[in-house]
Amino acid sequence: MALFPEFKVERLTNGGTLADRVCDSLIQLINSDDFPAGTRLPSEMSMASRFGVSRTVIREAVSRLKSEGMVESRQGSGVFVRKGNLDSPFRFDRNVMASMQSVRQVVEVRQALEGEIAALAAVRRTKAQLAAVKQAVKRIDEDVAKGSDGVDADIVFHRRIAEACGNPHFVALVEFLFNVLRRATQITRAIEATKVELAQQVREEHRAIVEALVAQDPEAARAAARLHMERACARLASLDDDGALRRFVDNPSEEIAFPG
Amino acid sequence: MALFPEFKVERLTNGGTLADRVCDSLIQLINSDDFPAGTRLPSEMSMASRFGVSRTVIREAVSRLKSEGMVESRQGSGVFVRKGNLDSPFRFDRNVMASMQSVRQVVEVRQALEGEIAALAAVRRTKAQLAAVKQAVKRIDEDVAKGSDGVDADIVFHRRIAEACGNPHFVALVEFLFNVLRRATQITRAIEATKVELAQQVREEHRAIVEALVAQDPEAARAAARLHMERACARLASLDDDGALRRFVDNPSEEIAFPG
DNA sequence: TTTGTAATATTGTGTGACAACTTTGAAGCT
């Protein structure tokens, strides 16, 4: 592909708004090293005429690249490709959600994290944090008694534990994974089907984690959290049936949840 | 916070361009459930007058939200909060890079992951994958002999191990963390200063991991990988001095690396 | 050589206009 000073009127991809297409083109140009890290992009006016669109469109496209950390703009100077395009955000492949196997693999990641989090929390927790965890347990029971599926309260429970480990990055990461799973799993049916036994089993697993936190026993906490995740994976597998997943991917508007 | 139809002129945060600030405000409004999933945002004109900025600015802000998948716009209809703003990407807070403590916390996350990865890889590795790991070790030595800092080869080494654990999500996540650390750490000086002993120490740690993989001993692999991370953290701490980090944050153009 | 200043280029922001599209609701018909 030609370097910019000589580049012709760029061919834009088909779908979407002009800003979408220009954005795609720019990403492609940057990734294909037509614009190495540190170099300056042509001026907005210049790009506008090259692409055959207005400056407004160029600005919207550049704005997106900025928000994704690929470029940075300096008023009066220009727009520059960022070194390495590092700090780009993390996301799983879209088609990750499409297979049951992928979902199980995500659970495996979460297992590793939850285990470590529980172990750290057992050592570092303060009394106040332990109290917050216990209160979260109580809220799960209350919510379930009220007829809720308890998923929201369950999220809070795991979040409280992560907070007790003293490392905010764990909190953010686990929450992210939780969301990914929640999006990937349409579990309403499963909860309906096995609500009672499930609730009891989950309760038991939660209790084991809390006990380890109380005793400040990191190994017991790690084991309990890992077991909890393994069981969750098994519960997931019990409703295997890729069909449900695929249906959700095609129609994301359905309600979904994930059993903690 | 008031719902939109009655919301007052929003107070904008301080830093950055107007689009940045409006974008932050909108994210906050959405995340705080002022705009539940599926609801429509006010019209661009309306938001412009409420925020006290031009429609141009609003459009740029909305454009970013679109690119991050938080909202979707339909011409003629409006901008809608996407069902479950899930699938939104993961990123650490910007100011994570600003303190040595934060960096250590990121290393702690990576420690949890690398430990689990090594344990899984010890069990699941194929012969071919083990060979790939060994080859990566060799390449590190070669690169270092050539005078390189060996960071690139080190990345490959850890990547090969992650691949051997059979879960692609671990590969992606660890690579992401590596990039975050690489961005956050300006280590050139440290490598220059302690190159020789460091290389030897790292070599030794790598060897321990590989040995555990050969023996297919998950617990030994986990321990070795965790130790490797702990040592990396110590090496990091040895050049503590938040000054270097802060200097980098102010001037991201400097070269950076991270010692695996 | 160094300094100060003006000219110029570039991004940031505002304003107005029109096109393309969706939604709404009223008019008219059965």
Added chain:
DNA sequence: AGCTTCAAAGTTGTCACACAATATTACAAA
């Protein structure tokens, strides 16, 4: 009433132009 048709209003997509704020460059002066 219930249905269809269609015009009107509202909303996003795009364009054009103007000016402000800032950075870079060129050049003259000391």
